[in-house]
Amino acid sequence: MTRGPMTRPPRPAAATGSTGSTGSTGSTGSTGSTGSTTTLDVRGLRVTLPGTARPVLDGIDLTVGSGETVALVGESGSGKTLTSRSALGLLPPGATTEGTVLVEGHDVLAMNADRLRVLRTDTVAMIFQDPRAALNPLRRIGDFLTESVCSARTGDRAMGRATATARAVELLDAVGLDDTALKKYPSQVSGGMLQRVMIAAALMGDPALLLADEPTTALDVTTQAEVIALLARLRERFGTGLLFVTHDLDLAAAISDRVYVMYAGRIVETGPAETLFACPRHPYTAALLASTPRLTTPGGRLAAIPGQPPDLRTTVPGCAFAARCPLATEVCDEHTPAPLQVSEGPVHLAACHHSDRLIGEGSAVDA
Numbered sequence: 001m002t003r004g005p006m007t008r009p010p011r012p013a014a015a016t017g018s019t020g021s022t023g024s025t026g027s028t029g030s031t032g033s034t035g036s037t038t039t040l041d042v043r044g045l046r047v048t049l050p051g052t053a054r055p056v057l058d059g060i061d062l063t064v065g066s067g068e069t070v071a072l073v074g075e076s077g078s079g080k081t082l083t084s085r086s087a088l089g090l091l092p093p094g095a096t097t098e099g100t101v102l103v104e105g106h107d108v109l110a111m112n113a114d115r116l117r118v119l120r121t122d123t124v125a126m127i128f129q130d131p132r133a134a135l136n137p138l139r140r141i142g143d144f145l146t147e148s149v150c151s152a153r154t155g156d157r158a159m160g161r162a163t164a165t166a167r168a169v170e171l172l173d174a175v176g177l178d179d180t181a182l183k184k185y186p187s188q189v190s191g192g193m194l195q196r197v198m199i200a201a202a203l204m205g206d207p208a209l210l211l212a213d214e215p216t217t218a219l220d221v222t223t224q225a226e227v228i229a230l231l232a233r234l235r236e237r238f239g240t241g242l243l244f245v246t247h248d249l250d251l252a253a254a255i256s257d258r259v260y261v262m263y264a265g266r267i268v269e270t271g272p273a274e275t276l277f278a279c280p281r282h283p284y285t286a287a288l289l290a291s292t293p294r295l296t297t298p299g300g301r302l303a304a305i306p307g308q309p310p311d312l313r314t315t316v317p318g319c320a321f322a323a324r325c326p327l328a329t330e331v332c333d334e335h336t337p338a339p340l341q342v343s344e345g346p347v348h349l350a351a352c353h354h355s356d357r358l359i360g361e362g363s364a365v366d367a
């Protein structure tokens, strides 16, 4: 049966079989997904790489609901990319894992190569930072768009060339491009157009989950805004869950329903975007906000966060932020803080022994 280009198909048998399935679709997850069903549910994910003294991801709990936009923010090296790639089963060679990564209820970490291929074609798609690096310069854009659903799919999941082309044209239209793009080579279009092509390509398989890892970093500011607006519209139109990885806190606040803040391989704070940015309850979130330039405070001093995150070759007995934290006390050096609910209402967790001291501070903690 041929499906219409804009409808979500039933999930393919190969991605919904029993192997590796550990949970039921539709749980709300423990970390506050606001979508009607939980598309991505990462529970206690611990990833250790060869040659490191501590896990590179250390007990990540994260959910993305269907149709929900969730931002993952944090400094370089905090583990944002590894966390998002875990939803594709793409972890570095030699990585050992604990915990589960459920996509629509099925454990990605337990999938064999065939099921991972199906997952990556049909259920989860990723938009990369640099579209030019992700495209073959010798292939036309039309071929790039259609080949994933034509050649990577087999049996009754395969899409005919004509159907795939029709879908490509419809998706190009959805991202603001016309069908002349099909015949062009990547070198013949601008970076902004190419990122739109990447977004269209990501939607070709009608994914339940879209991973966008710094998708606008390589673009100029105007094009960035266009691409962000486009992603928001598409998310609404297709009901896709979106995990948006960024360094940019203002962007995260503008685009997302909920935010996760990562530091040194852990989630240190999570909550609704509005609450978390208005009333951060972890000193690292507060320091990140204080170091973000704002139009409302022109000429104001930006508080750079002193020091560096701990090296992966060292173990950290207490809070990983202690060496940089203005609120640190003895207990912080000795005991790793667990994430605790810090405000009334929706899930808002902070992993800090002294999160109470931030009540009423806004982002005023001067790191």
Ligand SMILES: Nc1ncnc2c1ncn2[C@@H]1O[C@H](COP(=O)(O)OP(=O)(O)OP(=O)(O)O)[C@@H](O)[C@H]1O
Pocket (backbone or CB within 6 Å): 049, 056, 074, 075, 076, 077, 078, 079, 080, 081, 082, 083, 092, 093, 312
């Ligand atoms: N293939 C790999 N081999 C060894 N270490 C790795 C590998 N990939 C990532 N790491 C390490 O894991 C940590 C987390 O990396 P990750 O790329 O997830 O960070 P990030 O938060 O996405 O950073 P950025 O903002 O710079 O993209 C870093 O310390 C990084 O050096």
Ligand code: SF4
Pocket (backbone or CB within 6 Å): 282, 283, 284, 319, 320, 321, 322, 323, 325, 326, 327, 328, 329, 332, 337, 351, 352, 353, 354, 355
């Ligand atoms: S636990 Fe202590 S060191 Fe860590 S963020 Fe909180 S106050 Fe700072």
Ligand SMILES: [Mg+2]
Pocket (backbone or CB within 6 Å): 080, 081, 082, 213
């Ligand atoms: Mg990254």
